[in-house]
Amino acid sequence: MAEASDRNEDYILEIEGISKRFGEVVALEDVTFRLRRNEVLALAGDNGAGKSTLIKCVAGAIEPTSGIITVDGEVVEIGNPRIAKELGIETTFQDLAVAGNLTVTQNIFLGREEVTGMDSLLGILNKSAMKKRAQELLDDLKIDVDVDAKVSNLSGGERQLVSISRTMLSDPKIVIMDEPTSALSVEGADRVLELIERMQDQGISIILISHNLEYVQQAADRIHVLHQGRSAGVIDNADADRDEIVKRMIGGMPDEERSEQPANA
Ligand SMILES: Nc1ncnc2c1ncn2[C@@H]1O[C@H](COP(=O)(O)OP(=O)(O)OP(=O)(O)O)[C@@H](O)[C@H]1O
Numbered sequence: 001m002a003e004a005s006d007r008n009e010d011y012i013l014e015i016e017g018i019s020k021r022f023g024e025v026v027a028l029e030d031v032t033f034r035l036r037r038n039e040v041l042a043l044a045g046d047n048g049a050g051k052s053t054l055i056k057c058v059a060g061a062i063e064p065t066s067g068i069i070t071v072d073g074e075v076v077e078i079g080n081p082r083i084a085k086e087l088g089i090e091t092t093f094q095d096l097a098v099a100g101n102l103t104v105t106q107n108i109f110l111g112r113e114e115v116t117g118m119d120s121l122l123g124i125l126n127k128s129a130m131k132k133r134a135q136e137l138l139d140d141l142k143i144d145v146d147v148d149a150k151v152s153n154l155s156g157g158e159r160q161l162v163s164i165s166r167t168m169l170s171d172p173k174i175v176i177m178d179e180p181t182s183a184l185s186v187e188g189a190d191r192v193l194e195l196i197e198r199m200q201d202q203g204i205s206i207i208l209i210s211h212n213l214e215y216v217q218q219a220a221d222r223i224h225v226l227h228q229g230r231s232a233g234v235i236d237n238a239d240a241d242r243d244e245i246v247k248r249m250i251g252g253m254p255d256e257e258r259s260e261q262p263a264n265a
């Protein structure tokens with residue numbers, strides 16, 4: 001049993017031995033996963049490897065069957081999305097949730113209770129305050145979209161940028177992005193990669209899930225590979241070779257590393 005004091009302070013998030021079963025399906029099996037402070041850590045793996053399941057456990061969207069999650073050295077139970085947000089964890093999910101009939105500002109503030117906490121008699125003021133804050137947020141991230149535009153009128157790439165910028169509203173410590181570039185053109189994906197770099201410059205620790213290994217290698221400091229619900233190892237991007245990543249994605253953890261686990265995480 002690891003005490004919080006045994007843990008390495010360089011890690012902002014540590015997931016120890018997490019498992020998740022959906023009935024008969026074993027989505028995650030004893031995975032140890034650690035995110036360093038201010039790094040971009042890519043989570044790679046084939047379809048069904050367990051990537052979304054892992055990050056949903058951290059986002060409070062699903063409850064793991066077993067395992068320990070530590071944020072900033074404290075063991076936490078992330079029973080719902082609100083707790084994740086309170087811990088400074090923001091997530092953009094694979095099934096992108098933007099509301100087309102609302103404006104950019106409305107989307108950024110969607111579901112943010114703290115805003116509706118303001119005096120409802122000051123509704124108009126509230127609206128202009130939200131618009132101002134949305135504009136600041138987009139300016140900070142150098143995103144050039146009109147805060148009054150209906151999201152249905154934006155391109156897929158612009159929607160993705162709005163969805164990512166939403167995560168920055170609450171001044172998060174950790175931002176998790178599940179396939180932020182999947183539906184995008186090369187240019188759209190490049191803008192998302194630039195945005196990730198800017199967020200890292202602002203001190204945020206980032207988990208990036210992507211099937212696109214070219215983008216993964218452009219953006220990530222390290223790459224954690226999952227294979228059929230198990231960890232297939234962590235590779236430093238500096239010495240990562242594409243074939244090595246693919247080999248782990250297809251074949252899992254190499255035998256010679258299996259005995260060393262989990263010290264390699
Ligand atoms: N709510 C659920 N109910 C039942 N099984 C599920 C559920 N969510 C995920 N699974 C199963 O768990 C396994 C891991 O799924 P997960 O969505 O985490 O994979 P992934 O790595 O994100 O894949 P992809 O790259 O396709 O997004 C799959 O076998 C999937 O069918």
Ligand SMILES: [Mg+2]
Nearest residue numbers: 051052053094
């Ligand atoms: Mg997924």
